[in-house]
Amino acid sequence: MLKVAGLKAGYGRTQVLFGIDLDVRAGEIVTIIGANGAGKTSTLRSISGLTQIYSGEIEFKGRPIKGLPPEEITRLGLAHCPEGRQILQRLTVEENLLAGYIPGRGRSFDEIRTQVYDMFPILKERRHSLASRMSGGQQQMLAIGRSLMATPELLMLDEPSLGLAPKIINQIFEIIITLSKSGISLIVVEQNAAVALEIADYAYVIDAGRCSVEGGANNVLNDPDLKAAYLGA
Ligand SMILES: Nc1ncnc2c1ncn2[C@@H]1O[C@H](COP(=O)(O)OP(=O)(O)OP(=O)(O)O)[C@@H](O)[C@H]1O
Numbered sequence: 001m002l003k004v005a006g007l008k009a010g011y012g013r014t015q016v017l018f019g020i021d022l023d024v025r026a027g028e029i030v031t032i033i034g035a036n037g038a039g040k041t042s043t044l045r046s047i048s049g050l051t052q053i054y055s056g057e058i059e060f061k062g063r064p065i066k067g068l069p070p071e072e073i074t075r076l077g078l079a080h081c082p083e084g085r086q087i088l089q090r091l092t093v094e095e096n097l098l099a100g101y102i103p104g105r106g107r108s109f110d111e112i113r114t115q116v117y118d119m120f121p122i123l124k125e126r127r128h129s130l131a132s133r134m135s136g137g138q139q140q141m142l143a144i145g146r147s148l149m150a151t152p153e154l155l156m157l158d159e160p161s162l163g164l165a166p167k168i169i170n171q172i173f174e175i176i177i178t179l180s181k182s183g184i185s186l187i188v189v190e191q192n193a194a195v196a197l198e199i200a201d202y203a204y205v206i207d208a209g210r211c212s213v214e215g216g217a218n219n220v221l222n223d224p225d226l227k228a229a230y231l232g233a
């Protein structure tokens, strides 16, 4: 579904990715883990067309997407739920959902909104509230709901559990599993490596802009070196 090969990217003259290779097959949950500043967000932003790419190839559904504008990439079915949620605080819940709607993907705003409200009853209940009045967990749900308004086939979630209480983190991971079961392929970037590895099929560890380790999530979860480095064991 998504293939990234030899991706080098950065910010002007500051290169931060030095050759990222990754592969997401349809229906999989792939997790990307790694230390602060390793390049996880930059990898997702490169895939979405938001970062300057120096070289490498990115293919989505067999089609090269490198260099396409971000909205075009979203329209092809690849959505990005950004780090820090990036909710429009002064708009209502429903206005935020409208902001994520991409026409031309075969489904009306009303149709997808109903589906998002079925999945997140709290968003329906609070649909006319200002986003700024929502808790961190509710804002994360709104961020995911907004991404779903684009009818993604592949959804990239950057740190969905960041700053949330353990109980809410569990809810967010349950939602990720539900999305996966509904047929959406997922990339989940997480600091919370242990939880991410629990739900993922495949994992990549990024270290200083390179993929240092990859493998089945279970193998990575049980790798003694990685345990010491990322899982606090
Ligand atoms: N806009 C920017 N301009 C210049 N350098 C940047 C910019 N954004 C990120 N960087 C640098 O790129 C490198 C990779 O950052 P990135 O945000 O991709 O890492 P990350 O793995 O997502 O980290 P974190 O776990 O903190 O979210 C870091 O050295 C960071 O300082």
Ligand SMILES: [Mg+2]
Pocket (backbone or CB within 6 Å): 040, 041, 042, 083, 158
């Ligand atoms: Mg990041």
